[in-house]
Amino acid sequence: MTWIVLGEKNGKIMLVSKNNVTGLLPKGSYLTVEDNDSKFILRVDGTYQQEPYSPSPMVIDMDLSPLNPDQKCQNIITAYRVKDISNRSDGLIDYIKPQLLARRSNQEEIDLALGATGTGPQVFIATVHSGQNQLLTDDENKLMTTRLPNDMFFHQMLICGKTGSGKTVATKYLAQYFIEELEGAVLAINVKDVDFLKMDKPSVTNSPQVLEEWKTLGQKASGIDNFIVYYPANTNIRPTKGVTQDVCQRITLNVREIEPESLTGLLQGITDAGAQNLPNIFRWWQEDKIDRGNEEDFTFSNFVKYFQKAQDDKYHFRTLNSRGDELEITLHAGTYNNILRNLDNVVDFFDNENAKSLDYDDILQHGKMSVIDVASKNGVQFGSIVLRHLLNQIVSAKSEQRSTVPILIIIDEVHQFYNSNASNEALGDLDTICRTGRSQKIGVIFSSQNPTDIPRGLSSVINTKIFFKSDAAAAKSHGILISSDEMESLKKGFAAASIHELPQLKLLKFPMAFAGVFEKEVK
Amino acid sequence: MENFNKLFFHPSFNDTIEELSRLNVQLPPNPSYQEMDFHLNTYPQNGKLISKIEDIKSYSLSPKKGEKLARSNITLCAYDESINKFSGLEGAAFLTSHSLIVHHKNDYLPLNLLTFYFYTRAESFSKNSPLIKYSQDPETDSKKDYVNDRHKFIVDNTPNNSILFVDGPLIGGEISSYTLKLNNELLKKNVVPLFFVKNSNSNLVTDNIEELTGNYNSDMHWAYRSLKTGERTNLFKYVDQFNERNAKIFCYLKAFNVSPQRVEIHSSTFEKHSNQLPDLLDLVYYLLLVQGDLKNPQIRSISIAEKYARATLNLIDIDKLMKSSGIIPTMNQERFGW
Numbered sequence: 001m002t003w004i005v006l007g008e009k010n011g012k013i014m015l016v017s018k019n020n021v022t023g024l025l026p027k028g029s030y031l032t033v034e035d036n037d038s039k040f041i042l043r044v045d046g047t048y049q050q051e052p053y054s055p056s057p058m059v060i061d062m063d064l065s066p067l068n069p070d071q072k073c074q075n076i077i078t079a080y081r082v083k084d085i086s087n088r089s090d091g092l093i094d095y096i097k098p099q100l101l102a103r104r105s106n107q108e109e110i111d112l113a114l115g116a117t118g119t120g121p122q123v124f125i126a127t128v129h130s131g132q133n134q135l136l137t138d139d140e141n142k143l144m145t146t147r148l149p150n151d152m153f154f155h156q157m158l159i160c161g162k163t164g165s166g167k168t169v170a171t172k173y174l175a176q177y178f179i180e181e182l183e184g185a186v187l188a189i190n191v192k193d194v195d196f197l198k199m200d201k202p203s204v205t206n207s208p209q210v211l212e213e214w215k216t217l218g219q220k221a222s223g224i225d226n227f228i229v230y231y232p233a234n235t236n237i238r239p240t241k242g243v244t245q246d247v248c249q250r251i252t253l254n255v256r257e258i259e260p261e262s263l264t265g266l267l268q269g270i271t272d273a274g275a276q277n278l279p280n281i282f283r284w285w286q287e288d289k290i291d292r293g294n295e296e297d298f299t300f301s302n303f304v305k306y307f308q309k310a311q312d313d314k315y316h317f318r319t320l321n322s323r324g325d326e327l328e329i330t331l332h333a334g335t336y337n338n339i340l341r342n343l344d345n346v347v348d349f350f351d352n353e354n355a356k357s358l359d360y361d362d363i364l365q366h367g368k369m370s371v372i373d374v375a376s377k378n379g380v381q382f383g384s385i386v387l388r389h390l391l392n393q394i395v396s397a398k399s400e401q402r403s404t405v406p407i408l409i410i411i412d413e414v415h416q417f418y419n420s421n422a423s424n425e426a427l428g429d430l431d432t433i434c435r436t437g438r439s440q441k442i443g444v445i446f447s448s449q450n451p452t453d454i455p456r457g458l459s460s461v462i463n464t465k466i467f468f469k470s471d472a473a474a475a476k477s478h479g480i481l482i483s484s485d486e487m488e489s490l491k492k493g494f495a496a497a498s499i500h501e502l503p504q505l506k507l508l509k510f511p512m513a514f515a516g517v518f519e520k521e522v523k
Numbered sequence: 524m525e526n527f528n529k530l531f532f533h534p535s536f537n538d539t540i541e542e543l544s545r546l547n548v549q550l551p552p553n554p555s556y557q558e559m560d561f562h563l564n565t566y567p568q569n570g571k572l573i574s575k576i577e578d579i580k581s582y583s584l585s586p587k588k589g590e591k592l593a594r595s596n597i598t599l600c601a602y603d604e605s606i607n608k609f610s611g612l613e614g615a616a617f618l619t620s621h622s623l624i625v626h627h628k629n630d631y632l633p634l635n636l637l638t639f640y641f642y643t644r645a646e647s648f649s650k651n652s653p654l655i656k657y658s659q660d661p662e663t664d665s666k667k668d669y670v671n672d673r674h675k676f677i678v679d680n681t682p683n684n685s686i687l688f689v690d691g692p693l694i695g696g697e698i699s700s701y702t703l704k705l706n707n708e709l710l711k712k713n714v715v716p717l718f719f720v721k722n723s724n725s726n727l728v729t730d731n732i733e734e735l736t737g738n739y740n741s742d743m744h745w746a747y748r749s750l751k752t753g754e755r756t757n758l759f760k761y762v763d764q765f766n767e768r769n770a771k772i773f774c775y776l777k778a779f780n781v782s783p784q785r786v787e788i789h790s791s792t793f794e795k796h797s798n799q800l801p802d803l804l805d806l807v808y809y810l811l812l813v814q815g816d817l818k819n820p821q822i823r824s825i826s827i828a829e830k831y832a833r834a835t836l837n838l839i840d841i842d843k844l845m846k847s848s849g850i851i852p853t854m855n856q857e858r859f860g861w
Binding site for chain 2: 053056071072
């Protein structure tokens, strides 16, 4: 298949197809133009058909059939020049001369054009035209792939898409790559159903397309070996959900270890000023218990009882702030009752017997995927406290060089997780992590149906944005140029993207994850 | 069809340009489109009309029959040309693209020949080079070269057993012999050549039929008045009074409610293919409908040949090729570029 360069117009190269081209080359495809020792790689930005003989409609109107040659169509293409391969050294840029011939680029040329590195998760390059998504192929119909840069993980990622658009499957694929190829650790927060709870199991599919894609990548279904699901000790993960019970572990919050600031995550329907009192009250109580060495009384239930007794003391408390200053405060009765109600609701999360209290070294292990299941009642509050607690520990461990294990933190369905004061606080901590993640090898993936769910401060430090089928206007606000029609037509797994250090990749398709995805999910 | 999809240059094309450059001749940058005008070269010269071939009346054309023929295995070809004339002080250059197309399965296959000639009345100028043509009458001499090239190009390249549509009339006058030769050689290849004339002021019919004389400005005027759309006149025969071998058969055909066209064939073609002629005229009507141009009715095939002729002509930038020469453009060309 060959196209002929017509010239340049408005900064784009225009081409027309030769006779041997029988269809439209879709947007997102790559063309290579050769001129002696120079090569130019172009990315197709516009494509349409032209009828060179523009037959009269009169014959059809008169119920006559047209001449076959009059139905000839040509493919007119406008394309961006994305890569020049030239020996030129005089400071000028080569012309792409009219009448030069172009052909579909091969894998090597596409790699050059994209500037893809030799390592990173492989994805398929995709095209779109008139509501049709296709995978890019070369002249031998071989699927064209590229690798997302590994560095992308540590410059934070946003994955958006409507339910069923493929964002969770893509996130699983990236998580598995991070574990198996980068030998990092993954910490995922599961907020919905059993999305992330079966990553120990190989994916199941009979889809010929998926199998063909895996074959192209030289991969097959495989579960993650080192996988564990942590869930609040006061809840159950029912076996009927198909979750392997052996990989599930109950966890609890430990009143001895809990960071006092984390407790604000428990409070709902209370003013910020009122909420700020709880950590200092708790810190005084915690320190007091440690000083007294009274292990038996050192439970969260006892803290709640201690808090209740303040009714007799006109809501008067002794406090200890993070600098170590001891002070005294009197809570307003309304604030007091509100805090008490909240504390009473979450007593179940603390100090459960036969449950583990998570520490950073449970998470920071090479090749381990940890999932905290917060899909249960009040789970988001629990999760937010655990996450915040862990994030503080992980950042400390990394900054003090107690661990060099790269970690990827996945916040799935951010809109659900963010829908409380508790998680709001946790996300505030993530902001700090996002800004220092690169140096400490901490990556965060935010997954959401709507990019506006991401706090404004966070969105400015996210360098990779992947939009599955979602709102085109929202994608545009994140610098992804895609029309509403094209966005609406994105099939499952196809996405428009702005990838860190891979600016030329605009449309891609994620392979189905090798673990944790089952037939019904890939229909 | 392996000869098609090509653009040929006349063997003297490059040499002529080089020669002009060597002689420091400069041609103006903006040529004018030139139509070869053969209205004074009616074929045959000194003819008379014999109208006994068919009854004088209108005949309905069937586009359905034409469609069927077009979609049969018959090979359809068409010829047209496009000419650029460059008028300079030292002489005039003619850049011509001869274009032949064939209806192939799913495409039109083109074949083009580019020629380039320079004519001058300055004898001393032409003595310096055989490629600079001395001419007292460049218009006439350029026509001769054009007809010669055209005839050779058509005969050499038209596929055997085909129908050939040629834009322009059977040419008479001094160059009648070319016409005869062209026709005979095409008939040897079992090619049926049909010639198409638009915008003619000739009075072959109205001057020779008593009841029409004086009532119409031209044959076209008469045909337009007497025909409905989708009709043709009867066939007329126009014969050289001194040599009956020089004769043509023609009729007028009205596809749309605009000026009709004349379709003519040589009498020897008629002798060989008269039984096909009614079907071929239906085909012509169908091809006029396919083109569907009400402002400039033209059969589809010739229109495509014309497109290729113009496109290939535009490939050549004579001004650029001649940039080192020193001919002085005439005033009009400098001012208006025509």
